[in-house]
Amino acid sequence: MTAEWSQWSKRHGQTVDVIVAILLCAMATYASRLAIDVPGRGPVVVRPASLAVFDLSALASITLLWRRRFPIAVLAITTACGVAIGAIGFDVSVLTAGAAFVAAYSLGLWSSDLRTAKIVPVVSGAALLITSLLEQFDPVVTGGRITLVAGVLVAGAFAEAGRSRRNYLAALHARAELAERTREEEARQRVAEERLRIARELHDIVAHHMVLAHAQASTAAYLSRSQPDQAQEILDQLAGTTSAALRELRATVGLLRDDDDSDVPLEPTPGLAQLPELLATFEQAGLTVSMSAIGARRPLSPVADLTAYRTIQEALTNVTKHAGTASAAVALVYSELLLTISVTDDGGKPSDHTRGEQRSESAGYGLIGMKERAASVGGYLHAGRRPDAGFEVTIELPLETSKESDD
Incomplete structure (x- = not known):
């Protein structure tokens, strides 16, 4: 479910930004109806929604549409809107300044400068906290100020988690591409090595038997008139030479067949044990x-x-x-x-x-x-x-x- 939502949000990023902007504007406008400093009761709805808060929160929310391209500028504008809301007499909290924390999260996630991504959100949160203290210092610890500190911490934590996950996925993707390229290179290398091996085998087989066949045919042609019996004997040997060449060629080419049911008989692999037979063929060639x-x-x-x-x-x-x-x-x-x-x-x-x-x-x-x-x-x-x-x-x-x- 989480993976599906992540993929959907990536495909519809602009839609998500519009929904977030509307929600933040609505939350800030609703928070303008809440009174502060009501002993024993907490914030209560005691006044109508403020048009000024609506305008400032709408401006802050709209600027979030550009938070990926200009994260620092968007954070500065949303922070200024939050400070302005506190300056006109409203409580500065995560509700009225929520756009600033979303912008801080975006800066931490998308900024290429890690130092800026960590320092600027803290400065933004400090500015909002100082505005809240200047508006009403006593009591120092209030719910709104607690939410300001928590908002800075949560935004930083979410940004760090998002950045780590993005880097992890990028590393996985890079490793997958490297592994794929490595497999392709290894496959090409194995094919090249196999082609070279087969080329060597074919060269050795063809060169050896062709030289013997040429020598035998030349000798038989030379002796055909003066010593026909000996010429016939050499021609018989020539037939054996060509037959051996064909057998070795069939065995070598048969290795290239894809099917395992090939009926090509496989010759034993030559080695030093067959050296006497090899020398005998050269003896026949003179x-x-x-x-x-x-x-x-x-x-x-x-x-x-x-x-x-x-x-x-x-x-x-x-x-x-x-x-x-x-x-x-x-x-x-x-x-x-x-x-x-x-x-x-x-x-x-x-x-x-x-x-x-x-x-x-x-x-x-x-x-x-x-x-x-x-x-x-x-x-x-x-x-x-x-x-x-x-x-x-x-x-x-x-x-x-x-x-x-x-x-």
């Missing part, structure tokens, strides 16, 4: 790959295991495409915390700067993807020409720590 491992084999996280596999795959693909050599070496070094993988070749010469630069540029998104993969799992990748000859790709990946060592 690249001789030697592999060595130093240290006891330690487990990698699934993401780091995939990163290791894709890095070796991309590095060997680049060797096939750009190195101009038929051999490469893959070295795995296990330490206590890191797995260091190096893929090297002896293609090119140290003085062939142009060729080295072209090779780095031609790797393009491959090197970028490898660096992004390494960074995503907390690793580090370096790629560049070797001092003696060839090219080297080195990646360091964190190993999983065993639960036993943590106990």
Whole structure:
């Protein structure tokens, strides 16, 4: 009920101001009929309503219509009207000077200067109290003067409560907007990261299989006349290469489907366990790959295991495409915390700067993807020409720590 009234008053603020003005004018006019200093009886109706009080209270009430835009000026006018009512011989109380207290409440609620909002209403109340004392000092404590002090306190308390509630709601609204913006930014970031991850996967799959298919097709075309049997064998391998590429592409694209009932078979996630099969595909394309491992084999996280596999795959693909050599070496070094993988070749010469630069540029998104993969799992990748000859790709990946060592 309170919330509904608050919303209605906000939507019909001008109507509320008119109703308040009418009520305050009526109260002040009625109070002008009350006599003061009637022992044992309190204020009683003993005289007709005063036209002067009606005029002053009407002026004070009308100025309240601008209390939100000019709170200090409205408070000054309503206070002056209250002082004038006391000066013409009527009791100054919360009834005859009610407009001043409404204006004081408005100033405390809407003023941007907190010091002004606290001091000016007190000055207004003091002016009304002094007017009441000058008109009739004895007795000092009367009902009207008590209401003046109470009016100042109540107006200040209501203004402070209204200001606190408004600031609280503004803070809630600001936090809600910030949370909404944060959710949208996080959603966009997750989408961007997922797009980047899928782009890396598609690049690695397509680049690897296309290079192998190109090498196999070129070799088969070269041998088709002189050695048809060997050419046919290579063509059979080419069919297997393209079939593997299609399977991996279907599995990757299948992850993008929205429905959970997709019948696309999911291939196992590649890792170092599939490294022999990967090296065999390069052997079929004419690249001789030697592999060595130093240290006891330690487990990698699934993401780091995939990163290791894709890095070796991309590095060997680049060797096939750009190195101009038929051999490469893959070295795995296990330490206590890191797995260091190096893929090297002896293609090119140290003085062939142009060729080295072209090779780095031609790797393009491959090197970028490898660096992004390494960074995503907390690793580090370096790629560049070797001092003696060839090219080297080195990646360091964190190993999983065993639960036993943590106990």
